[in-house]
Amino acid sequence: MTHKLLQIDFAFDGPWGGELAAALGGLAQDIAAEKGLAWKLWTENPAERRAGGIYLFDDDDARARYLEKHTARLAAFGVREIVARAFDVNAPLSALTRAPL
Amino acid sequence: MTHKLLQIDFAFDGPWGGELAAALGGLAQDIAAEKGLAWKLWTENPAERRAGGIYLFDDDDARARYLEKHTARLAAFGVREIVARAFDVNAPLSALTRAPL
Numbered sequence: 001m002t003h004k005l006l007q008i009d010f011a012f013d014g015p016w017g018g019e020l021a022a023a024l025g026g027l028a029q030d031i032a033a034e035k036g037l038a039w040k041l042w043t044e045n046p047a048e049r050r051a052g053g054i055y056l057f058d059d060d061d062a063r064a065r066y067l068e069k070h071t072a073r074l075a076a077f078g079v080r081e082i083v084a085r086a087f088d089v090n091a092p093l094s095a096l097t098r099a100p101l
Numbered sequence: 102m103t104h105k106l107l108q109i110d111f112a113f114d115g116p117w118g119g120e121l122a123a124a125l126g127g128l129a130q131d132i133a134a135e136k137g138l139a140w141k142l143w144t145e146n147p148a149e150r151r152a153g154g155i156y157l158f159d160d161d162d163a164r165a166r167y168l169e170k171h172t173a174r175l176a177a178f179g180v181r182e183i184v185a186r187a188f189d190v191n192a193p194l195s196a197l198t199r200a201p202l
Contacts, residue, residue: 092126
Protein backbone atom coordinates (compact mmCIF):
# COMPACT_ATOMS: atom_id res chain seq x y z
CA MET A 1 0.00 0.00 0.00
CA THR A 2 1.16 3.51 -0.75
CA HIS A 3 0.78 5.56 2.37
CA LYS A 4 -0.21 9.21 2.04
CA LEU A 5 0.78 11.56 4.82
CA LEU A 6 -0.69 14.92 5.72
CA GLN A 7 0.84 17.34 8.20
CA ILE A 8 -1.29 20.23 9.35
CA ASP A 9 -0.62 22.95 11.91
CA PHE A 10 -2.19 26.31 12.69
CA ALA A 11 -2.29 29.16 15.22
CA PHE A 12 -4.10 28.05 18.36
CA ASP A 13 -4.71 29.63 21.77
CA GLY A 14 -5.66 26.50 23.70
CA PRO A 15 -7.03 24.73 25.64
CA TRP A 16 -4.23 22.18 25.82
CA GLY A 17 -3.63 18.65 27.05
CA GLY A 18 -6.38 17.10 29.14
CA GLU A 19 -8.63 20.10 28.78
CA LEU A 20 -8.38 19.94 24.98
CA ALA A 21 -8.96 16.19 25.06
CA ALA A 22 -12.14 16.71 27.12
CA ALA A 23 -13.39 19.36 24.68
CA LEU A 24 -12.62 17.48 21.45
CA GLY A 25 -13.31 13.84 22.30
CA GLY A 26 -16.41 13.86 20.13
CA LEU A 27 -14.54 15.35 17.19
CA ALA A 28 -11.80 12.75 17.61
CA GLN A 29 -14.37 9.95 17.44
CA ASP A 30 -15.80 11.51 14.28
CA ILE A 31 -12.32 11.76 12.74
CA ALA A 32 -11.58 8.15 13.75
CA ALA A 33 -14.49 7.06 11.55
CA GLU A 34 -13.14 8.95 8.51
CA LYS A 35 -13.02 6.62 5.51
CA GLY A 36 -9.47 5.85 4.41
CA LEU A 37 -7.78 7.25 7.52
CA ALA A 38 -5.24 4.90 9.07
CA TRP A 39 -4.44 7.18 12.04
CA LYS A 40 -4.13 10.74 13.29
CA LEU A 41 -1.57 11.90 15.81
CA TRP A 42 -2.68 15.12 17.59
CA THR A 43 0.04 17.76 18.06
CA GLU A 44 0.17 20.84 20.29
CA ASN A 45 2.75 23.45 21.26
CA PRO A 46 1.49 25.79 23.99
CA ALA A 47 4.70 27.89 23.99
CA GLU A 48 4.43 28.69 20.28
CA ARG A 49 0.63 28.72 20.32
CA ARG A 50 0.31 26.18 17.54
CA ALA A 51 -1.53 22.89 17.21
CA GLY A 52 -2.33 20.42 14.46
CA GLY A 53 -1.98 16.81 13.46
CA ILE A 54 -0.06 14.21 11.52
CA TYR A 55 -2.31 11.93 9.46
CA LEU A 56 -1.73 8.75 7.52
CA PHE A 57 -4.25 7.91 4.78
CA ASP A 58 -4.71 4.84 2.60
CA ASP A 59 -4.78 6.81 -0.65
CA ASP A 60 -4.74 10.21 -2.34
CA ASP A 61 -8.53 10.52 -2.57
CA ALA A 62 -9.09 9.97 1.14
CA ARG A 63 -6.43 12.55 1.92
CA ALA A 64 -7.82 15.17 -0.48
CA ARG A 65 -11.37 14.64 0.80
CA TYR A 66 -10.29 15.01 4.42
CA LEU A 67 -8.12 18.07 3.78
CA GLU A 68 -11.03 19.91 2.18
CA LYS A 69 -13.43 18.93 4.97
CA HIS A 70 -11.03 19.68 7.82
CA THR A 71 -9.85 23.00 6.40
CA ALA A 72 -13.46 24.16 6.14
CA ARG A 73 -14.11 22.99 9.72
CA LEU A 74 -11.03 24.82 11.03
CA ALA A 75 -12.01 27.98 9.18
CA ALA A 76 -15.50 27.72 10.71
CA PHE A 77 -13.81 27.59 14.15
CA GLY A 78 -11.98 30.81 13.23
CA VAL A 79 -8.61 29.09 12.95
CA ARG A 80 -5.90 31.12 11.19
CA GLU A 81 -2.49 30.42 9.65
CA ILE A 82 -3.30 26.91 8.49
CA VAL A 83 -0.24 25.21 7.00
CA ALA A 84 -0.95 21.88 5.29
CA ARG A 85 1.67 19.78 3.55
CA ALA A 86 1.11 16.48 1.76
CA PHE A 87 3.81 13.83 1.41
CA ASP A 88 4.31 10.29 0.23
CA VAL A 89 5.99 7.97 2.68
CA ASN A 90 9.30 6.32 1.83
CA ALA A 91 8.41 2.87 3.14
CA PRO A 92 11.82 1.13 3.01
CA LEU A 93 13.61 3.95 4.88
CA SER A 94 10.70 4.28 7.34
CA ALA A 95 10.88 0.56 8.08
CA LEU A 96 14.57 0.91 8.97
CA THR A 97 13.66 3.59 11.54
CA ARG A 98 10.71 1.68 13.06
CA ALA A 99 7.97 3.96 11.69
CA PRO A 100 4.46 2.61 12.37
CA LEU A 101 2.95 2.01 8.89
CA MET B 102 5.57 8.84 28.84
CA THR B 103 5.38 12.31 27.29
CA HIS B 104 5.99 11.93 23.60
CA LYS B 105 7.86 14.69 21.79
CA LEU B 106 7.25 15.10 18.09
CA LEU B 107 9.42 16.79 15.48
CA GLN B 108 8.31 17.56 11.94
CA ILE B 109 11.00 18.58 9.47
CA ASP B 110 10.80 19.32 5.77
CA PHE B 111 13.07 21.03 3.28
CA ALA B 112 13.66 21.71 -0.41
CA PHE B 113 14.87 18.55 -2.13
CA ASP B 114 15.57 17.58 -5.74
CA GLY B 115 15.57 13.81 -5.35
CA PRO B 116 16.31 10.98 -5.75
CA TRP B 117 12.94 9.60 -4.64
CA GLY B 118 11.41 6.31 -3.57
CA GLY B 119 13.51 3.23 -4.08
CA GLU B 120 16.47 5.18 -5.40
CA LEU B 121 16.49 7.37 -2.28
CA ALA B 122 16.13 4.31 -0.07
CA ALA B 123 19.14 2.71 -1.76
CA ALA B 124 21.20 5.88 -1.29
CA LEU B 125 20.28 6.54 2.35
CA GLY B 126 19.97 3.08 3.89
CA GLY B 127 23.16 3.62 5.87
CA LEU B 128 21.96 6.96 7.18
CA ALA B 129 18.63 5.38 8.17
CA GLN B 130 20.45 2.71 10.16
CA ASP B 131 22.47 5.41 11.90
CA ILE B 132 19.30 7.37 12.70
CA ALA B 133 17.61 4.19 13.97
CA ALA B 134 20.34 3.93 16.62
CA GLU B 135 19.75 7.52 17.82
CA LYS B 136 19.30 7.52 21.61
CA GLY B 137 15.77 8.46 22.64
CA LEU B 138 14.24 8.10 19.17
CA ALA B 139 11.06 6.00 19.11
CA TRP B 140 10.63 6.19 15.34
CA LYS B 141 11.10 8.26 12.19
CA LEU B 142 8.71 8.28 9.26
CA TRP B 143 10.41 9.44 6.02
CA THR B 144 8.39 11.86 3.87
CA GLU B 145 8.84 12.91 0.23
CA ASN B 146 6.90 14.97 -2.29
CA PRO B 147 8.46 14.84 -5.76
CA ALA B 148 5.88 17.24 -7.28
CA GLU B 149 6.64 20.00 -4.76
CA ARG B 150 10.33 19.05 -4.51
CA ARG B 151 10.23 18.68 -0.72
CA ALA B 152 11.23 15.91 1.64
CA GLY B 153 11.62 15.44 5.37
CA GLY B 154 10.49 13.36 8.28
CA ILE B 155 8.15 12.96 11.21
CA TYR B 156 9.94 11.88 14.39
CA LEU B 157 8.77 10.73 17.79
CA PHE B 158 11.21 11.10 20.69
CA ASP B 159 11.08 9.92 24.29
CA ASP B 160 11.90 13.34 25.73
CA ASP B 161 12.84 16.96 25.07
CA ASP B 162 16.58 16.41 25.40
CA ALA B 163 16.69 13.66 22.80
CA ARG B 164 14.69 15.82 20.41
CA ALA B 165 16.87 18.91 20.90
CA ARG B 166 20.06 16.89 20.48
CA TYR B 167 18.81 15.29 17.27
CA LEU B 168 17.52 18.54 15.80
CA GLU B 169 20.92 20.20 16.22
CA LYS B 170 22.76 17.21 14.76
CA HIS B 171 20.39 16.68 11.84
CA THR B 172 20.17 20.36 10.91
CA ALA B 173 23.97 20.52 10.73
CA ARG B 174 24.00 17.34 8.61
CA LEU B 175 21.38 18.72 6.22
CA ALA B 176 23.27 22.01 5.92
CA ALA B 177 26.44 20.05 5.12
CA PHE B 178 24.50 18.31 2.33
CA GLY B 179 23.60 21.78 1.00
CA VAL B 180 19.93 21.45 1.96
CA ARG B 181 17.96 24.71 1.90
CA GLU B 182 14.61 25.93 3.31
CA ILE B 183 14.64 23.71 6.38
CA VAL B 184 11.39 24.05 8.33
CA ALA B 185 11.41 22.34 11.74
CA ARG B 186 8.49 22.39 14.17
CA ALA B 187 8.37 20.78 17.61
CA PHE B 188 5.14 19.61 19.23
CA ASP B 189 3.89 17.71 22.23
CA VAL B 190 1.50 14.88 21.50
CA ASN B 191 -2.02 14.94 22.89
CA ALA B 192 -2.12 11.30 23.95
CA PRO B 193 -5.83 10.88 24.80
CA LEU B 194 -7.02 12.37 21.49
CA SER B 195 -4.33 10.46 19.57
CA ALA B 196 -5.48 7.20 21.17
CA LEU B 197 -9.03 7.86 19.92
CA THR B 198 -7.71 8.17 16.37
CA ARG B 199 -5.45 5.08 16.52
CA ALA B 200 -2.13 6.97 16.50
CA PRO B 201 0.86 4.67 17.04
CA LEU B 202 2.47 5.90 20.29
